[in-house]
Amino acid sequence: MKRYISAYFTDEENLLSATKILKEKNIPILDVLTPFPVHGLDKILELKDSKLPTVGFIAGAIGTLFAFGFQTWAFVVDYPLFIGGKPHFAIPAFIPITFEVTVLFAAFAMVFAFLFRSRLGFGAKNKIHDERITDDRFLIIIDADEKDDHFEEVKAILELEAAHNIQLKENN
């Protein structure tokens, strides 16, 4: 059984300053749910940078090598055709397809990496804390240990930043 404190904000400015204070006091924040990306929030929470660009780069590089290599193999090694005395290894002519395949690989890899890492996908069942989160509420979930004074302390901070509905909840 795990206990947590949840509270709602109606404005992202309050949310930002509340998380900042909580972070300074070393109170562990489990998650923040917002209706839209709040800029700067990931910095305050000290989230690690996403590695999606790296995934995209690697997959793109594989795409480049695969497309260029395959065209070269097909036209130089497997089935060299003489077409008006033109070279078999026609680099410029291979570039467009190489580019397209690079983009295709990178895009698919990043989207799948994003979905996989975030545990999102067709029919995925994630806990929806509140239906207003996708509308206009900002929800903060804070880890609560056994002591009650921790709750009081957090509550005081949150109330200062106009949070609503500050509750201690239990998670089975």
Place this chain on the structure above:
Amino acid sequence: MYVSPIREPLIKGQKTYSQITKDIVAPIEGKPGKAWYMGLTLSLSAMFIGLAMMGYTVWQGIGSWGLNRTIGWGWGITNFVWWVGIGHAGTFISAILLLFRQKWRTSINRSAEAMTIFAIMCAGIFPLIHMGRPLLAFFVFPYPNTRGLWVNFNSPLLWDVFAITTYLLVSLLFWYMGLIPDIGTMRDRVASKTKKYIYGLLSFGWTGSVKHWQRHEKLSLILAGLAAPLVLSVHSIVSSDFATAIIPGWHTTIFPPYFVAGAIFSGFAMVLTLLVVTRKALNLENYITLSHIESMNKIIIATGSIVGIAYLTELFISWYSGVEYEQYAFLNRATGPYWWAYAIMMTCNVISPQLLWFRKLRRNLVFTFILSIFINIGMWFERFVIIVTSLHRDYLPSSWSMYKPTIVEVGIFIGTLGIFFSCFLLFIRFFPVIAIAEIKTVVKSSSEKITKNES
């Protein structure tokens, strides 16, 4: 945050977050009006005409089209290039304008991207049926086969296969990833159990967690970075279908940039055609404001002028090159039997957008709507002129010929218009037309409350 004191608000009417959600979701939650049903009936009928004509083409063969030995590409390829061109605005808006941090794109990117996907689908139909035997269309992909052959990687027609397929798939991914949070909003709002279940499946289990948003933002940025050169590559490759041929009138190096500018030009025209009506019909005037329309009109005048310069450059170079075949091709374009198509193209694409230098006209909805239709027509004729007038005068005068479409070709074109508008009408009925989550990020910096500048 610095807010320019003279900048117009992007969102009018002092909206709160929940009002934004409510306004954008309203057309989906409410019952569709008579106009929607009429529009859908009309476009579905058009679609069925097209499907019948496509069936007829496949059954009877390509001989049912007006093509002949001299003019092997007629309406079919004209329509293909036209639709691909229209499909360029969506990704331009969502990718290139994202990289340039243009906040006004948030109101229009969703619908423009949807339009892109539908347009590319329509475009894909034409090469497919033009092959004559669509069931063998998979021959264009390089798969190991009993013939022991590979496709020709040196051919721009094959590059097209890769470019258009990639463009369709990447646009689809980009669009759908952007939709996920908004489908989440729909899931949390709808009352009916079935709807909630379906939106739940489609929302991919979106929760709005800060880590997901962080990744989502990164993903959008990098996808935009990939999609931006992709848009430019697609029409460059389409133009190579012509530019690498040695037909006078096609064989020019100016084609790639000229086609890309033309594509964005026609794409924005189609976005305006749709949005001028949509914003009114769905009561979204506070989100797609006159300043959005004006911004799009500015892009139209910029790209339209590039197209105009390209036409004039082509004319000049054909004379300056001293090649008599080129000279004849362009003289014949302007004064030959297809002079009327050339005249329509010049009027619609070069002269009419210049009227947008007047601010009054840029902000006039009726004028914008009519002009956007003119540009759609003009850009269709541009492709018709390039394809048909270049082909109809062969090197041998005995092969000179004329081209007239048959009812089958006209029917197929009407059919793709039907498919396009049916898809769009269904889209605005079931998905948020404006990116709800994205527009909430700009409301603090660009709403009326902040800029206090009414105009």
